[in-house]
Amino acid sequence: MRSVRGLGLTFLARRARASSLLLACLAATVLISTGLAAVLWSFAVAVIPQGAGSALAAPQGRVMKLTGVTNAGEAAADSKLIRGTLREAWPGVRFQMQSALWAEPVQLSITSSGTYSTQIQPASLAGLRARVTLTAGKWPGAPRPGSPVPVALPAAAASRLHVGLGSVLTGSPPSGGPKVSLLVTGLFQAKHPAALYWGVDLVASSGITVQHYTISTAGSSEPATTVSYGPAVLNPAAFSGGLAVTQASWLVLPQANAMAHGNVFALAARTTQAVSKLSVALPEGLQVTSRLPQLLDGLGSTSVLARSLFTIAALMLLLVAGAGLALAARLLASLREDESALLRARGATRWQLARPVLAEAVLLGVAAGSAGVLIGTRLTGVLARLGDLRVEGHLSGSITSLAWLSALVMLVLCAAVMAWPALQAVTPGAARLRRARQARLAGMAWAGGDLAVLALAVVAVWELRGYSAVAHPGPGSLGIDPVVAIAPALALAGLTLIPLRGLPLLARLADKVTDYERRLAAAMVSWQIARQPIRQAGPALLVVIATATTTLGLAGYASWRQSVADQAAFTVGSDVRVDAVDGVPPTAAGRITRAPGVTAATVGSVAGIGHGGELIALDANTASKAILLRPDLSPLPVGALWRRIHPHPIGETLPGAPARLAILAAIGRRGSSSAAEIRRYIGSPTATAWIQDATGVIYQLPAGRLPADGQPHALVVTLPGRRLASYPLRLIGLTLSFVVPPYDRSYEALGPTATLTIESLAVSRTARGPFAAPFRHGDALSSWASEAYSPSVPTGPSGAYGQIPTTDGVGPFAGLVRRAGQAARIPFQAGHDPSPKIQREFGFDAAQAFDQLMITAQPATASVPAIATDGFLAANRLHLGSFTSVSPDGGPGITVHIVASVRRFPTVFGQNRALIVDYGAVNGLLAANLAQPLPVTTWWLRTVGGRVPRLPAGLGLSVVTTASQRAALLSNPLLTAPRQAMLAIGVVAVLLGVLGFSVSVAASLRARRTQSAVFAALGIGKTAQAAQLCLEQCVLSVPAAAAGLLAGIGLAHLLVPAVTLTTDAAAPVPWALVVVPLGPAVALALVTAAAPVAAAALSVLRRPDPAAQLRAEAV
Amino acid sequence: MVIADGIRRTFGSGHTAVHALRGVSFTIERAQLVALRGRSGSGKTTLLNIIGGLDDPTSGSVWVDGREVNRMTERERLALRRDRVAFIFQSFGLVPMLSAAENVGVPLRIAGLRPTERRERVAAMLALTGVASHAAHRPDELSGGQQQRVAIARALAGRPGLLIADEPTSQLDLETGQQIMELLLSVVRSEGVTALVATHDEALIGVADQVIMLEDGSVAGIQSAAGVESAAGLGPVGAEGG
Structure with a gap:
């Protein structure tokens, strides 16, 4: 007993020298893991408030719009009420408030059916003048009694x-009352x-x-x-x-x-309460429109998700580090097995054997x-100052408590894995027997522990399938989503433990195989698996876990970046999207598509079609090059999709690139x-030619005057030119x-009658x-339709703002x-x-x-082919082949024929209702x-x-x-x-995997020196031995790396869709795709599996001659 | 079978140089059991390694089966050890995780024998060395003598012409050691192999056809079964050196 009492520092130091490599591996594992954990938690603590600030930065998300029925006297009190309620809901938060007072609308026209x-x-509107440009006239002054209101x-x-x-x-107001x-x-x-x-503004910013x-x-x-x-x-x-305030908006x-920071x-919750309170505050109620409660809720959920993802990272790190520590500790125990057995034989108790190990572990764990x-x-x-990782101003530089907690966890883990074998020390005879016949099944498997973990893993995978953090927004008491945080690590742990149960079978198969193997190398591989299954399992498990973690990390990051790119492309629709809310003149449209740096362009118009839907009219000829449509959003290949709505051009094509048309x-x-x-009453009508360019833009161009003298005249149209039109x-x-x-x-009922004759069309390049010479005779226009109308006289389809009751005026008519x-x-x-009498009655200005x-020209069909989003089809109960009528921006209706569908279309959010x-x-x-x-309102541009690009101002x-x-x-x-x-x-997992596996290979080499x-x-040279070593190690490590790769890919497919959210905790549009960068993943897997082996093989080749070893053995 | 001519081996250089062998010369005929005798540090293991091609002499030559080993390439030496020379080690040199039969089969797998032939040869060698009943046992499950028998079986499995044994009985008790020596002798006689055995064992020395005495790296004397041949300037054979 005296001999074993002296297990003091000297003994520890000597023992440590003998196993310095393994102890260094343990220390490095603890150091790397705790270092990374410290970085992880520092960032976690800093990024959440910064992220919240970033999410709230866009004013559109924070703004709250209120409208309510009120009157002039109460409007001020209502404003005060709103201010007070919001101050109470947002303590310490300042806010700006704008207001507007509205009179009842003045109805200009209504059809008889209403x-x-x-x-x-x-x-x-308060503050309006600072925000607009007066393009004509002057601002209205105070009204004079009896005069129209300016x-x-x-x-x-x-x-x-x-x-x-x-x-x-x-x-008049719709509710009745005097005219205004x-x-x-x-x-x-x-x-x-x-x-x-x-x-x-209660009216759209377009004014309509x-x-x-x-x-x-x-x-x-x-x-x-x-x-x-x-x-x-x-x-x-x-x-x-004469006008009374009936409504106010804020x-x-x-x-x-x-x-x-709140x-x-x-x-x-307080914002929602304030909204509810304000909604009932006014007698007629306040209508409050705000995304703020949802934004804050979503932000809270996203914060929970972010914390959960950090937790996943921490748990995966713990898993990899734990596997590495367990492997190194096991090798250490194996190295010291005889020593421990001898001490046991000399009477040392288990505690006496475990004490120096614990001392080693504590010293190592605390230091590292x-x-x-x-x-x-x-x-x-x-790192916080680098590129994408930049964190502004929140990193205090102090060590977080979570970092110390991580260090403590690693210390406890290190002590546990090192002390456990010491507590299992056996007698020399048993140790010898154990060396001879290694257990076929690991201790954990004997206890059924692996089955328990496997069962939990199955549950974890089941939960992750179809899980979405969107549907589980609450933080719980932990501040994390427990399913998201824990499931991946559990699933991975379970997957990697499966081999423990498969090992005995594999061992038996390997044993049977060796008898039939002719060559030594193959036989040695089989023997390694058959005779040392537990010894081989450790490095294999480490490689599986490390590779799976790396693959998950790579896939998670790549998928996120892809989702960001997809969301950005979906929001914009192309590299650049230019919108003109009020539309632009047709000639300006071409200047934008031809701006320097534009490589592809599509012009178009976006108009509302009611019930939250929109009509997106764009040039289908160029859309395939300009619109960024992710292929999986369309059941058809993108090129085929656009071809479905390719137009059939109407009208007469002007040959070449003419400058003028006659x-x-x-x-x-x-x-x-x-x-x-006819000369007297028709005179010389002003002619306007409607010219459509290749993108679909219509130019209404002056064509001069056509004297009604019965003689042919050339109506000359100056065309826009290539710089402006396609x-x-x-x-x-x-x-x-x-x-x-x-x-x-004396007129007949219909007024003067005449004939318009179109004789020919000709162009000039100058x-x-x-x-x-004319390129077309007038008879080519015989398929065209004709119509005559007057916006001023009783008949006429559009443009009229007032309906004059039937009079003795007569509109024009065309045959x-x-x-x-x-x-x-x-x-x-x-x-x-x-007649003059009617003219006087209705204030009719004949001169105007x-x-x-x-x-x-007439189109071949009376309908326009359209692509419909799935949301539009579902909302309107339509399908492919259906016809439906829509009115863009309330204008004339058009019939569309649905010829294709897409799941989603760029720029269409909300209820996903659009026709293209x-x-x-x-x-x-x-x-x-x-x-x-339709005016051109939107340009989708691909640019260098x-x-x-430089756009016209x-x-x-x-x-x-x-x-x-x-x-x-x-x-x-x-x-x-x-x-x-x-x-x-993921990257550190490679490092830990290589470290642990290298130590395992080194230990294996050391053990087989003799x-x-x-x-x-016996006649086996160094090269053959090096090759044998490579084969032995790789036959387990490469399949383990492959298994890890597959496990990582599987976990990525489970996790990525569940945790990819927007800042307001909604599912991204389009949905996230799982991207696995196979090249880097395979490369890193190979590094983990093969690099240590290659290094060991090189060391075998450089080993001193065997004679020296044999001499040493002979001493 | 083996001719050693003026073999010298020096380790290191300068004042720390160690002269392990200082011009060793002898001849060994076929199917002889030759004992190499000398104290620890006399150069026995170094000499055996040089003969087996595991080491190079600083000067001098050694021929095995008419081929000069020290001029061979590494590849030729590997072939020599696979086909013509087999080693038996003091600490047995068995692979711990393999059974006795599997250990014996290792050189046969190196040679690429078919499984059936290999199994037959293994069985024959185990039987020859008297450990057939322990074919499935691992080395740690065998006694020292049994392990050495297995090692001898492995050495013989490849039908070598020369057996080089470095103190094969030093880790065995007297009786077991004697049994091993008798086994070696019987193998030499029955299989016609030449055995060069470094040993202190008097029993083997007594039955050896030739005894080469090494002292401080030099041949102190060579004794054959016919009588003693003394090297010049050295004492009679039989006296333990130093």
Whole structure:
């Protein structure tokens, strides 16, 4: 007993020297693990508030819009109530508030059935003048009694209403009451239509809002539409006159910083309470629109998820480190087995044997753990300044308590794995026997422990299947999502323990195989597996865990970056998207698509079609190059998808790249009208040619005047040119405008009658000079349709803002286009003004009344092919092949034929309801129906380097880029940092795996030194022995690495869809794909499996000659 | 069978040089049991390693079966040890995780024998060395003598012409050692192999056909069964050196 009492420091030091390699491995494992854990937790503590700030940074998410019925007297009190309620809900959080007062709308027109009405919204908006540009006229002053109320209108609304400065709009409130007249004194345009300020405006920032609803009458219901124009900005003094305040709107914007540092879940709850309180605060109720409660809730959930992901990383690190520690500790115990057995034989108790081991473990664990924490914390500061990992201002540089906790965990683990074998020490005889016949089954397996872990792993995998953190937003008492945090580590632990149960079978098979093997190398491999299954299992398990962790880390990070790229591309639709809320002139459209740096472009128009749906009209010819549509979103290949809606061009194609078009036409008499009459009453109509370019943009270009003298005249159209338009161009319509003939009792009912003759079309490549021979005779237009209307006189389909009751005025009428030899002939009647009496009654200005005669090319079908999103099909109960009618922005209806579908389409969020059509096709159909084409509102651009090209100024364009969206997502540390943590763990797993496996191989080499010398004596050279070693080790490590790779891929497929969320804890659109970077994953797996073996083989080759070993054995 | 001519082996250089062999010369005929006798540090193991091609002499030559070993390439030496020379070690040199039969089969797997032939040869060698009943036992389950028998069986399995045994009985008790020596003698007689055995064992020395005495790296004397041949300047054979 005396001999075993002296197990003091000297003994420890000597013993440590003898097994320095293994102890160094243990120390390195503890140091690396605790160091990385320190970095992990430092980042975790810092990124969550920073991420919250980032998520709250965008004002659109924080803004709260309130509208309520009120009056002038109560509006101030309501504002005070709102302020007070929000101050109470957001202690310490400052906020800005804007307000607007609204009068009752003035209804300008309504159909007799009441299903279509137009109205204008008078309002006074605080702070408006700083945010708009007055494009014409002046700001309205105080109204004078008895005079129309002065207002300023948005320029776009005025354009749609066909009114200008000095126009008077008269109407009545929908609820009844005296008529109200509004005098337009000014026109304005928003400086930044997308600015948050416009949230206080009840009309869209374009100045036009279309509402679709249903009218129920007498047991039936009918769809109805109201088009609202405004705001008609008036002087606040107008409210004390004829107009009364009936409504108020408020816009509230809280400060992001203060919210980010608060308890977001508590803030969310208080905000929801405040919203509920305000909703019932006013007698008529307040309508509160805000994403803030959901944003805060989502932020809270995302924080929970981020913490959970950090926890996953920590647990995976623990698993890898634990496997490495267990392997090294087992090798150490194996090395000291004889010594321990001898001491046991000399009477040492288990505690006496375990004490020096524990002392070793504690010294090693404390030293390595402390060093790891200190180094890791320092490293955090360095990493926090690097690129994507940059964390602004929150890293205090102090060691977190979680880092010390991690060090403590590693210390306990280290002590446990080292002390356990010491407590199992056996007598020398038993040790000898154990060496001879190693257990076929690990102790854990004997106890059934592996089955328990396996059962938990199965449960974990089952839970992860179909799990989504979206559906489980609550933090629980731990602040993490337990399923997400623990399941992956459990699943991996279970998977790697499966081989323990398979080992005996494998061992028996290997034993049987060796007898039939001829060569020694193969036999040695089989013997290693058969005779030392537990010894081989340790390194194999470590390789599996390390490789799986690496693969999961790589896949998680790559999948996240891919999801970010997909989300950014989906949000924008291309590299760059340019939007013009108010539309731009057609000539400006070409300047954008031809901007320097643009490699592909699609122009289009986005319009609402009611019930949350939108019509996206874009140039299908170029869409496949410009639109970033992820292939899995379409059941068809992307090229085939766009081909489904390729347009069939209408009209006459102008050959080459002409600069001018000449339409040879004549207006002559017909029927009872004399030449003098038509000369007098029709005069020289103004001609306008409708030219459509290759992208579908329609240009309405002046074509001169056509004297009604019966003689052919050339209507010359100057074409836009290649710099502005996409060629080839097509002529799709011709309009002739002339003043409505005056009232004459002697007229026949229909006014003067005449014939328009189109004789030929010719082009010229130059801006001056003669034209080439006609490329088309007029009879080519004989399939065109004709229509005549007057916006001013009782009949006419669109543009009218008031309906004049039936009068004795007559609108124009056009007959069919017919072939006449090589020309096309269109008979028409010009109509006439109403009688002077009617004119006086209705304030009819004859001088302003004009007729329009249009001939337009007709599309092959009366419908436009469309691609529908799945959401649109489901909401409208439609399917492929269905026909449906939609009205873009409340305008004329068009029929669409659904020819394809997509699961999702870029830029379409919310309920996923959209139709995608070809811009040219829909414009052609609108033109054919004499409706105004859809304005170009959107450009999707592919550009060099994804950069924004130089765009023309002064068009009110807003630009969004995929690069900026991607950067915004990547810069949110709440989303990115946890994935980076997983990646870091994955990389460190390689390091720990290589370290542990190297030590195992080194121990194996050391153990077979004598065997190696004997083999040399038997005639096996160094090269053959090195090859044998490689084969022995790789036959387990490579399949283990493969198994780890598969396990990692499997875990990634379970975990990535579950944990990929947006900042407001919603599922990303489009959904996340699992990306496994196989190249790096396989390379790192091979490094883990083969690098240590290769190094060992090299050491075998460089080993001193066997004679030295044999001499040493002989001593 | 074996001719050693002026073999010298020096380790290190300068004042720390160790002259393990200082011009050793002798001849060994076929099918002889030759004992190599000398104290620890006399150069026995070094000499055996040189003869077996595991080491190179500093100078001098050694021929085995008419081939000069010290001029062979590494590949030729490996072939020599596979086909013509077999070693028996003091600490037996068995692979711990293999059974007796499997250990004996190792050189046969190196030679690429078919499994059937290998099994037959293994069985024959185990029977020859008297350990057939322990074929399935691992080395740690065998006594020292049994292990050495297995080692001898392994050495003979490849039908070598020369057996080199380095103190094969030093870790065995007297009786067992004697049995091993008798086994070696019978193997020499029955299989016609030549055995060169480094030993202190008087029993073997007594039955050896030739005894080479090494002292401080030199041949102190060579004794054959016919009588003593003394090396010049050395004392009579039979006296223990130092």
